[in-house]
Amino acid sequence: xxxxxxNKLCHRVFHxxxxxxxxxxxxxxxxxxxxxTDEEREALLAGDVxxxxxxxxxxxxLAHTTRWGLFGLSPALYAERIQGACDPQ
Amino acid sequence: MARLVAGxxxxxxxxxxxxxxxxGPEETARLFRAVKAHLDAxxxxxxxxxxxDHFNTFFLNNFPTFAIGVADKSFGPNDQTxxxxxxxxxxxxxxxxxxxxxxxxxxxxxxxxxxxxxxAMLVPLHYLTDGxxxxxxxxxxxxxxxxxxxxxxxxxxxxxxxxxxxxxxQDTRQAQDTRQDLRVAVVxxxxxxxxxGGPKIEPGKRNAxxxxxxxxxxxxxxxEARFDELVEEATPERMWQAGNIxxxxxxxxxxxxxxxxxxxxxxxxxNDKDGHAYAVWRxx
Numbered sequence: 001x002x003x004x005x006x007n008k009l010c011h012r013v014f015h016x017x018x019x020x021x022x023x024x025x026x027x028x029x030x031x032x033x034x035x036x037t038d039e040e041r042e043a044l045l046a047g048d049v050x051x052x053x054x055x056x057x058x059x060x061x062l063a064h065t066t067r068w069g070l071f072g073l074s075p076a077l078y079a080e081r082i083q084g085a086c087d088p089q
Numbered sequence: 090m091a092r093l094v095a096g097x098x099x100x101x102x103x104x105x106x107x108x109x110x111x112x113g114p115e116e117t118a119r120l121f122r123a124v125k126a127h128l129d130a131x132x133x134x135x136x137x138x139x140x141x142d143h144f145n146t147f148f149l150n151n152f153p154t155f156a157i158g159v160a161d162k163s164f165g166p167n168d169q170t171x172x173x174x175x176x177x178x179x180x181x182x183x184x185x186x187x188x189x190x191x192x193x194x195x196x197x198x199x200x201x202x203x204x205x206x207x208x209a210m211l212v213p214l215h216y217l218t219d220g221x222x223x224x225x226x227x228x229x230x231x232x233x234x235x236x237x238x239x240x241x242x243x244x245x246x247x248x249x250x251x252x253x254x255x256x257x258x259q260d261t262r263q264a265q266d267t268r269q270d271l272r273v274a275v276v277x278x279x280x281x282x283x284x285x286g287g288p289k290i291e292p293g294k295r296n297a298x299x300x301x302x303x304x305x306x307x308x309x310x311x312x313e314a315r316f317d318e319l320v321e322e323a324t325p326e327r328m329w330q331a332g333n334i335x336x337x338x339x340x341x342x343x344x345x346x347x348x349x350x351x352x353x354x355x356x357x358x359x360n361d362k363d364g365h366a367y368a369v370w371r372x373x
Contacts, residue, residue: 004149011148014169053287059333060233061144063286063295076293078286085288 003056003088005036006044010061013070023070047071049081056088091183091257091271095131096348096370097124097217098311098341100363101140101278103208106172106215120357120367121216127355127369128217133274135180136218136225137187137250139343140209140278141232141336143168146201153199154238155246157191158227159184160202167205172215177206180224183257183271187226190253196246198228209340213278230343232279232336240323243339244316247346250275254347272373277344279337281307282364287333300331304364307338311368314352316345341366 009031013020022030027045036044043051047070049062059082066075099121109115111122145168147153163177191198206227214221228250231237238246254273281304284290289299298304310319320342328335348370357367 007149011144014144058144058149058234059284059286061286066295075295079290079292079294082286082288082290083292087288 003058005034006040006052006055006057007061009034009044010057010064013068014061014064020068020070024068027071044071047073047077047081049073049078050085053082053085054088090259090269091135091254091273092372093251093254093275093347094133094272094371094373095128095274096344097128097213097274097276098344098366098368099124099213099217099276099278100280100365100367101209101212102365103168103170103212105212106170111216118216123355123357124367124369125217127371128274131274131371131373132272133223134272135183135274136214136223137183137228137254137273137275137347138210138214138225138278139228139230139275139340139347140213141340142229143207143209143233145207146204146229149234152231152234153201153229154231155196156199156201156229157184157188158201158204158206159188160204163204163206163225163227165206165211166208168207170208170211172208172211175211175214175221177221178224180226183254183273184226186257187228187250187253190256191246191249194249194252196249201229209278213276217276228343230339232339233334235325237325237328237336237339239325240320240339240342243342244320244346247343247348250343251347251349275344275347277340279340280304280332280334280364281338281341281366282331283334283337284332285334289332297332298362298364300335301361301364303327303331303335304366305359305361308356308359308366311341311345311366312353312356314350316350319345
């Protein structure tokens with residue numbers, strides 16, 4: 001259940017301020033204990049929202065990342081990267 | 090006994106309260122005031138509010154298709170929306186009765202007994218009431234976790250809610266209310282076209298309104314009370330084409346089910362910029 005964990009992460013950064021601050025400070029360390037695959041972890045840390053979306057991350061949750069520039073994502077960069085993404089099956 | 094006195098549909102954008110004062114000069118403030126005047130005149134004793142949760146009351150570990158809040162009280166916003174904090178009273182007797190009637194009619198509503206509510210319920214109540222002192226009954230509809238309930242099912246849920254309102258027993262009425270009927274209003278809320286965080290968003294922004302042609306069409310269907318056609322047309326594919334939040338139309342369709350078949354007493358012109366709709370039905 002890849003998408004579930006991605007969604008859980010986005011949900012947590014929205015509702016848990018301490019966790020959000022940890023992700024802001026050191027994203028790799030903050031998600032070190034989360035059991036993502038290497039590919040997922042890499043995409044997250046690179047802010048590759050197109051991949052995350054195509055894997056099933058919910059766009060409403062995914063977009064929370066831009067509120068605080070998490071994973072390097074400004075709204076402009078997010079909007080640029082999400083263009084052309086395919087809807088998950 | 091209870092009686093439906095008003096049906097209302099409005100948007101619920103979370104950025105409104107911080108940007109637009111209730112008595113402000115903006116078009117949005119003016120439209121909310123126009124709707125509020127109707128709701129004030131209808132003198133509702135309780136408001137059934139129909140909205141979708143945005144992963145604030147619920148998450149994917151347990152996400153209901155349809156749920157009802159049956160508690161003494163609630164609060165909000167629970168999603169960091171910049172607006173006043175509100176403590177809410179729940180019209181528990183009516184909420185319980187709706188739950189019972191709906192389940193009897195085949196709608197297995199999830200029951201929620203300790204909860205906060207997000208902007209989707211609070212933004213409309215903030216603008217449409219004076220401090221949300223009127224008790225509410227929250228009903229949640231899944232509007233953006235696929236697969237969505239069908240429009241037909243949502244309309245039928247609205248019919249079941251109406252049958253509950255019409256059949257509230259006299260002896261279960263709230264004791265402090267001495268009038269003949271509990272006067273009930275229903276408020277449904279959401280966008281017809283909206284994309285957040287998906288591929289249809291505009292460059293540099295978090296969102297977009299990708300399908301004004303659809304929102305204009307939905308608006309016309311409501312103005313003409315052609316609910317049957319709208320329910321047929323509001324397929325999952327069509328709503329998705331209008332944006333990944335386009336399923337919020339389902340909140341309105343449940344509300345239309347409560348309303349039944351009448352034309353609105355008031356409907357603001359379609360907004361060609363954001364596609365938002367403001368509509369009022371009255372029976373008092």
